[in-house]
Ligand SMILES: Cc1cc2nc3c(=O)[nH]c(=O)nc-3n(C[C@H](O)[C@H](O)[C@H](O)COP(=O)(O)O)c2cc1C
């Protein structure tokens with residue numbers, strides 16, 4: 420799969436494209452249906468499947484400071500799209516200038532001239548261009564002038580997560596913030612994960628018998644609610660069952676909120692400085708302030724036992 424940042428990176432001999440435009444943060448099951456349709460139609464039409472997305476999230480530019488919690492940083496998002504057969508991801512730097520472009524200019528510049536769109540697939544609520552003035556009706560009208568078709572997919576995927584609400588990135592963000600990582604996994608079709616560099620902490624874990632990799636999560640990451648979770652820690656391609664703690668370590672009167680993962684039964688690891696991923700399978704319990712280290716250790720032994728069974 421090709422990854423382009425900006426229109427300049429599109430090869431000059433790129434053929435015709437089947438395109439969808441959106442944030443696709445998380446590439447959840449609803450997104451996956453749209454993406455799969457783009458890929459299938461591209462194969463039928465002998466065209467390329469292209470996903471157009473934005474960085475940073477448009478809301479950060481339109482209302483600074485309002486970046487939503489991030490479910491999938493762009494490199495991981497690209498990996499998820501590649502796995503579904505997408506041929507290229509175009510990441511457009513979302514700037515004040517882009518936000519002021521008219522729907523007509525945006526379509527001409529991006530879809531017609533740069534991507535040579537043959538077909539554009541969107542949901543019924545798709546909005547684009549300055550003040551979100553463009554909608555699917557306008558897109559279809561522009562397509563008639565500029566030789567591309569528009570397909571509107573009205574997909575409402577639901578499950579039991581969030582009380583049966585339609586799947587959306589907003590729903591996943593809410594479930595993650597509530598610590599309902601099982602619900603989040605139902606919508607995503609995989610466990611939610613955060614990623615970042617392993618940094619130094621209080622260096623207390625090793626003395627407790629549970630060294631924990633402290634993960635400095637990438638900016639705006641959707642970190643689950645404080646608590647203890649079962650899941651996995653992936654470092655250098657090794658996916659290890661883990662017991663994960665999110666919180667301020669109140670037993671030690673900590674103040675910084677950290678994400679820490681103990682790779683179960685693994686000794687002698689050196690993870691400092693590595694970029695790792697932490698996946699959340701299940702919420703085990705809330706963060707607690709224990710009266711003694713012994714009490715904390717008893718509970719941690721229990722957590723680890725549960726996490727070992729759930730991930731084994
Ligand atoms: C499975 C697990 C459960 C934990 N539960 C708690 C807890 O309930 N309360 C708490 O204060 N700290 C809890 N911790 C965090 C420990 O206090 C923390 O890992 C320890 O202080 C080591 O910190 P360090 O990595 O900065 O050295 C837990 C850690 C793990 C791995």
Ligand SMILES: Nc1ncnc2c1ncn2[C@@H]1O[C@H](COP(=O)(O)OP(=O)(O)O)[C@@H](O)[C@H]1O
Pocket residue numbers: 617618619620621622623624625626629630631632633680681682683684685686687688689690691
């Ligand atoms: N089983 C393990 N799980 C996680 N980290 C481990 C493990 N074994 C060794 N380590 C190493 O130990 C470090 C954590 O030890 P710890 O005493 O908690 O220090 P810190 O407070 O700096 O995180 C990790 O960053 C990693 O390099």
